Amino acid sequence: MKKTTTNSRILHVFVVMSILFLVLIGYMSYFELRGKSSLMSNSYNRRLKAYEEGIIRGTIFDRDGEVLAITKIKNGVTTRSYPYKRLYSQVIGYSNDMLGKTLLEAQYNDTLLGLNALGVVGNTMSLITGEPKTGNNLILTIDHDLQTRARELIGDKRGAIVAINPKTGEILAMVSTPDYNPNESALDENWDYLTTDENSPLLPRAVLGLYPPGSTFKVVTAVAAIKKGLDDFQVEDTGSVVIDGKTFTNAGDKVYGTLDMISAMTVSSNVYFTTLSEKLGGRALVSTAEKAGINKKLNFDIPTSKSKINTKIKSDTELAATVIGQGKLLVTPLQMALICAGIANDGVIMKPYLVKSVSDRNGEILTTTFTKKLYRFTDAKTANQVTDMMVEVVKNGTGKRAAISGINVAGKTGTAQNEKSSQGGYDHAWFIGFAPADDPEIAIAVLLENQAEDGGQVAAPIARKLMNLWLNK
Secondary structure (H helix, E strand, C coil), X not given: CHHHHHXXXXXXXXXHHHHHHHHHHHHHHHHHHHHHHHHHHCCCCHHHHHHHCCEECCCEECCCXXXXXXXXXXXCEEEEECCCHHHHCCCCCCEECCCEECHHHHHCHHHHHCCCCCCCCCCCECCCCCCEEECCEEEECCCHHHHHHHXXXXXXXXXXEEEECCCCCEEEEEEEECCCCCCHHHHHHHHHHHHHCCCCCCCCHHHHCCECCXXXXXXXXXXXXXXXXXXXXXXXXXXXXEECCEEEECXXXXXXXXECHHHHHHHCCHHHHHHHHHHHCHHHHHHHHHHXXXXXXXXXXXXXXXCEECCCCCCHHHHHHHHCCCCCEEECHHHHHHHHHHHHCCCEXXXXXXXXXXXXXXXXXXXXXXXXXXXXCCCHHHHHHHHHHHHHHHHHCCCHHHCECCECCEEEEEEECCCCHHHCCCEEEEEEEEECCCCCCEEEXXXXXXXXXXXXXXXXXXXXHHHHHHHCC
16 A cells, blocks of 8 residues: 555656656747747847947837937946937837847847847957957838928927838838936936826837827728718718707808718718718728728837727617717727828838838848738729818818818828817827829828817828828928
8 A cells, every 4th residue: 555655756756857858948949939039139138238238239210321329438437319309209119228128229239239040149359350250230111301301390299190101111200208318317317206297208109199089090991981871872961860869060151052972071070970880880990990900919110009990899889980980989090091002002001110221331222121911901993082072171171271282192081089189189190191193192181289270280181291291302
């Protein structure tokens, strides 16, 4: 009996040791295949910091060679310098010995340090000159002139601007405000303020901010309705409509009379689109939104929030609210720029990117980002129908302030209620658009938080000036 008990204990120990051994093998395999590169490139890795002291971090340029971030050495002290201070803080982020790294500085840390595929840099000193090694450079898709103008136009307002080439996915400008000076002395001095200020100046609103899109979302609703054969649907707009006990009204309580989809988009009739929702149904709307990337994680050069739509819309009132960009619907400004770009590009959304190429210290190109289709949002015919509606919005409707002389501009305004609206605060102001409408070169989304004026009044003029600047470069 005693011998049996002893054998049983030995067997139990053997089983436990075998399990532990298998777990160890599994972990080591995972680390070798997936975890090692992440750990080696982590900006808080002490060993990596030791390596970094002997490396000149690569330079970051705009698309035309303008220096946006560079490493300087003075009296033997290495510092990361950002010549344009706050202008690129919400795209490039910062590299700080004490505070770590963010955004492009973090995501491309290994590239900027010149780490190889194994996560090591070898000897950090040149054997020939004895000087520190230099990492690789990033050439961005951003246009410095457009970025500068976008920042000037948004001024002291909170919000975001995203401009994109709809045919390639290149990000031409990306601004989020408020922003901050990422240079070491300014960052260290203002850190307590930056981390406690209620306006969240460290938040890159263009990619991480989530907002109700308001009436800009009506372009998605229109795509869904056309695909369901509702493009000839008409409504007698009397200024309000009651859906399942809830009253929906037009902005300013305006009455528009008989409307088809084009005229309803032109004047941004809430009555038309909420009435349309009863014919459309939640399944068609959600399916179309998801084809545009909502509810999907976006693989981008810097972290992004996932835009969200409720997949189980249960009530007619929730559906009515959602079709006009309210309800349980939240999007990033980047998401709305992509939707706009998809309509501009015959229904195809291209994969957005910020890093155009990587070069070595001598300027030789090591890698290049190629354009890639991300989503088939809709077919070309439907996209062109919605484009025609958006052209009417700018020519004769709520988006007139986005008009450019001699150029057809497509656009859609939006005014979105938010948590502060019900507390006596102002709504968010939106505009999305692209130009030229028949051969688009730029698509843009403008979001301004809590504005006293609507999207057509304050966001559309910003888009017009930026589109005009780009088209005349």
